Amino acid sequence: MKRILSIFIMLALSLTILFPLTAYAVGEGNIDSGGGGMGSGTNENYWNTGDEGVRVTVVRASDHAVVTTPVDFTNKSPDNIQAHFGKVSKISYTNGFSLTPNAQTYTYVNPSKVLPRIISSGSGNANIEAIKSYFTDELIVRYISSITGFNYDTLINGDYKILLEPIAYMTFQGVRIAVTATEAALYDQQLGGGLRSKMVSLSHKNLPLAMFLETPDLGYPAWSGSTTSSASNADIISSLGLGIVRFSEAEPPVVSSHSYTYRVNTEVITSVTVSGGQSDPDHPVTVRFTIGGRTYTVGNVYYPDGDSQLVWVRWTTPSTPQTMTINVSVTGSGRASQGTITANIVDLSGNDPPNPVADDRNDSYSRPSVPNNPQKTSSSWGIWSARWHAYWVWVSDWNWYSDVDEGGHWEDDGSWEDHGWWDFGWNSYSASLSASMSIVPDAKAPTASGKTMKSGYGVNQTTTANVSTNQSSAVTGAQTAVTYFPEFRYQTYWRLLERTSSGYNAKFEFAKNKYSTYNRRTHFTPIWMSDGSYTPYTYLIDCWTPSGMLSINLTDSVTISGNLWSDWHIAPVKP
Incomplete structure (x- = not known):
């Protein structure tokens, strides 16, 4: 008694450890059930409640082709099966496969998670919701994938379905047999009604009504007949004794x-x-x-x-x-x-201003508004990282071992399995752009003082750009600076600045002016420019990040006071 009690305590503890997690459904069960009470049996013809299983087959949805060898799941250890018909699915029988006795030892699989009751009987009815929940549980679907050798991701991608068939282990004419509902009906046809006459409540009612379709699928109709009365062989073969787990088409990235x-x-x-x-x-x-x-x-x-x-x-x-x-x-x-x-x-090149001349005029000039292009000086993005979260679960495998003196005992030959999951973390990255612009009179303007100059002389520009980031592989330095001028109303003509220093600390200047006598990096102000502020505008762009381009608006000014004609002195030549 102590050994028996300890076995039950160990079993209860192992089940508590094994199934603490919420089950996640990955499929949809097209299964319904019926059935009811059982008749009384004889010494040679009987069935015990719980002597049952489920045949599992993977089927391709497009052409109903069987793509795995069927596997029989059961909570029992039916090692005493004397007769069976091999591992053949209902689809194969539908396609013309003949019912053929199989002389090989009956094989089965005991899943680590106990099957719910499949076949109703006088002692209680099966719970169809529990059956659906079981066979759509992600862990069970993964287990089916492992046992059948069929890739899990392929199985659930929407192109395949799982065919389920209830199995009964019964004693018929003193022989222990294993049959699906379809095999029972085909066998009864061979016997001329011999199975039905002895086992009708099981073979033609509770077994075939243990599973049937709610909606048509895989070429089989939904069952609309009685769910409490025995069925004919024809109805069983065409419509009963099956359930289907189907998967939504995998969401593509x-x-x-x-x-x-x-x-x-x-x-x-x-x-x-x-x-x-x-x-x-x-x-x-x-x-x-x-x-x-x-x-x-x-x-x-x-x-x-x-x-x-x-x-x-x-x-x-x-x-x-x-x-x-x-x-x-x-x-x-x-x-x-x-x-x-x-x-x-x-x-952007090729739109440099034309050559200024001394007699240029623009009597209608009025100062335009400085542009304000879209500006983005910082951005952020991130990359997901993942760390495996181990969750070790004891998976029981109870086996009976015979003892010479005491008859035998149960031992749990199970093992620990990692049923963990991925935990995700977010790694943040960012970039920022800062810049400055400086406009000064050209050194060749003889009367310039500080930032005050006469119109008609040139100005020089220096633009610096600084980029900071914590992911340099994903960010470029600023690469383009374009300067626009008020005399062209910040349109029509512009100067594409030359990048004289690259990288995250870039520097930009005017390109050498082909109209400059001294080949200076200069822009000539028009001689007609009125006194006051002269403000070029620069748009600094092409600092690229994963979340877009960084850009910035820049301005700087010099003050115009007078024009270069006032620096000219005309006098007669002395003899």
Whole structure:
């Protein structure tokens, strides 16, 4: 008694450890059930409540092809089965497979998680919701995948279904047999009604009514007949003794993108947002960018369920203006998505102001408003990281061992299994852009004083840009600075500044002016410019990050007082 009591205590503890977690459904059960009381048996023809199991087969949804060898699940140890018909599914019988006795030893699997009651009897009815919950539990579906050798991700991608068939272990004419409902009906046909005459409550009522379809599937109809009366062999073969677990089509990873405008010969960051699909480190997403005939691959992309991940690639635009189509493909969970990005590559050079001349006039000039282009001086983004959260569970495997003196005993030959999960963490990154602009009179302006000068002389400009970031691989320095001038109303003509120092501490200056006598880095103010503030405007751009381009508006001024004509002195030549 002490040994028996200790066994029950160990069993109760192991079950408590084994199933503490909430079950997560990954499929949808197309299963219903009926049945009821049982008749009385004889010494040669009987069935005991609980002598049951379920045959499990993976079937391809498109053509109903059987893709795995059926496996019989049971809580029992039916090692005394003397007759059976092999591992044949209902679909195979429907397709013409003949009922054939199998001389090999009957094989079965005891799942680590106990099956719910499958076949109703006089001692109680099966709970169809418990059956559905069991066979749609993610752990059970994964277990089916493992036992059948069929890839889990493929199994649940929507292209396959699990066919379930109730099995009864009964004694018929003194012989222990294992049959599905379909096999029982086919066997009864061979016997001319011999099985029905002895075992009707089981073979033609409770066994076939243990499972039937709620909606048509895999070529079988939904059952609309009686759920409490015995059924005919024809009805059992065509419509009863089956349930189906089906899976929604796997959500493919989705790519979200937008169009870009880039400058020629510029290092840029192109990014997309990926969401949906399987996304843990065991099943990562892969993103491929095809740009100008070259493919850039970003692998090991993952993110929590219901969230997303920014994915980017760093590349250099071509040296000529053009419109490029960037193709993006995303694969994961056995599914793929496609996306396209339009990249408009432009050239800002070639719009330098014309040569100023001494008799230029603009009597109608009025000072324009300084532009205020979109400005973004900081950005942030992040990358998901994942750490495995181990959760060790004792999986029992109780076996009976015979003892010479005491008859035998149970032993738990189970093992610890890691039923853990992935915990996700967010790694934050950011970048910021700061800049300054300085306009000063050119050194060749003879009468300039500080930042005051006469019109008609040149100005020099220096623009500095500073970028700070904690992920330098994902951020470029500022690469483009364009200066616009009030005399052109900040339109029509501009100067593309030359980058004289690169990187995160870049420096920009006017390019050498071809109209300058001394080849100076200068811009000539128009001689007609009225006295007052003269304010060039610079748009600093092309600091690229995964979350977009950083840019900044810059201005600086000199003061115009008089014009260069006042520096001229005309006098007669002395003889």
